[in-house]
Amino acid sequence: MPPLGRQVGGSPQDDDAKNMFDRIGKIVHDQVKSESNGFKDELKGNLTSSIFFGGERANSLNPCTLVEEYRKKTLGTVDNNNPCRKDGTGKEEVNRFSVKEQAEYDNKKIKCSNGRDFGACAPYRRLSLCNKNLVKMDTNNNDGKAKHDLLAEVCYAAKYEGESITQNHGKYQLSYPGSQICTMLARSFADIGDIVRGRDLYLGDNRKDREQKQKLQENLNKIFNDIKKNNQSKLGRLSLDQIREY
Numbered sequence: 001m002p003p004l005g006r007q008v009g010g011s012p013q014d015d016d017a018k019n020m021f022d023r024i025g026k027i028v029h030d031q032v033k034s035e036s037n038g039f040k041d042e043l044k045g046n047l048t049s050s051i052f053f054g055g056e057r058a059n060s061l062n063p064c065t066l067v068e069e070y071r072k073k074t075l076g077t078v079d080n081n082n083p084c085r086k087d088g089t090g091k092e093e094v095n096r097f098s099v100k101e102q103a104e105y106d107n108k109k110i111k112c113s114n115g116r117d118f119g120a121c122a123p124y125r126r127l128s129l130c131n132k133n134l135v136k137m138d139t140n141n142n143d144g145k146a147k148h149d150l151l152a153e154v155c156y157a158a159k160y161e162g163e164s165i166t167q168n169h170g171k172y173q174l175s176y177p178g179s180q181i182c183t184m185l186a187r188s189f190a191d192i193g194d195i196v197r198g199r200d201l202y203l204g205d206n207r208k209d210r211e212q213k214q215k216l217q218e219n220l221n222k223i224f225n226d227i228k229k230n231n232q233s234k235l236g237r238l239s240l241d242q243i244r245e246y
Contacts, residue, residue, distance in 0.1 A: 032245060039238070042231040043246055045151030067159045070152050083160050084130035129191055130161040135215055139222035146226035154196060161188050196220060198244050220244070 047066045137153055162185060169181045194200045198217060224243050228235045235243060 035246070039234055039243075039246055042234045043147060043227070043243070045147040045149075047148070047152055047155065049145065050148035050152040051145045063155055064159060067152070067155045070156060082130075083133040083157050084128070084164050085132065129157075129188065129195075130164055131157040131192060131195060131216075133157055134195070135212055135219065137219050137223065139219050139226075144230045146223050146230065150196075150220075150223050150227075154192065157192055158189060161192065196244070198241065 047063060047070070048061075050070070133156055134153055137149070165184050165188060166181065169184070191200070195216065198220065200213070200217075202213075221240065224240055228238070228240070228243055238246075
């Protein structure tokens with residue numbers, strides 16, 4: 001009888017499936033990073049250069065402080081512009097940590113399932129993310145600040161996503177003991193990144209949710225098109241998918 005051990009199919013350096021996916025992920029990340037280095041300056045955003053600061057001098061270089069300044073300058077009260085709530089309003093709050101709102105993947109909601117009900121093709125995530133502000137982004141400003149404005153909006157979403165997870169992690173553990181907050185943060189931030197890159201696998205929970213996700217992708221395409229137009233000499237030969245990936 002052959003000795004028990006690692007299953008055939010992985011690399012000798014993979015102790016388990018997680019290590020294998022982490023290793024492959026690093027290879028892909030390093031490759032994309034290498035390819036994008038030639039366009040770094042054209043794609044890099046600056047929070048203090050966004051339209052939301054209007055040329056004013058920022059009081060801090062701390063991203064969290066800048067995002068809070070951005071909220072106060074442009075969005076009014078937290079309750080009326082909370083990106084964790086449906087429609088970005090304070091009226092219809094989503095219980096993001098209820099059993100109902102957990103990873104309810106099925107063959108109607110996930111890309112690549114092809115109508116078959118065997119195995120997931122996407123990692124665990126909540127159905128609701130704190131990204132409702134991204135749906136309402138202004139895409140009509142042809143002022144050369146698209147990449148800076150997008151960075152501000154993504155940081156705003158990530159700040160609220162992180163706060164929502166850390167503040168609710170204790171009561172979440174009562175239902176799901178052993179859950180790791182760092183893993184939850186990493187997956188949520190990865191989900192936001194996938195949405196920005198146009199690689200979100202989750203199709204939506206209902207018709208309204210699907211329409212909102214479609215509008216979000218349309219907004220992001222317009223913004224990345226603006227970024228391309230404002231840097232035509234360097235980005236002109238890249239496809240929109242490449243620009244979003246980089």
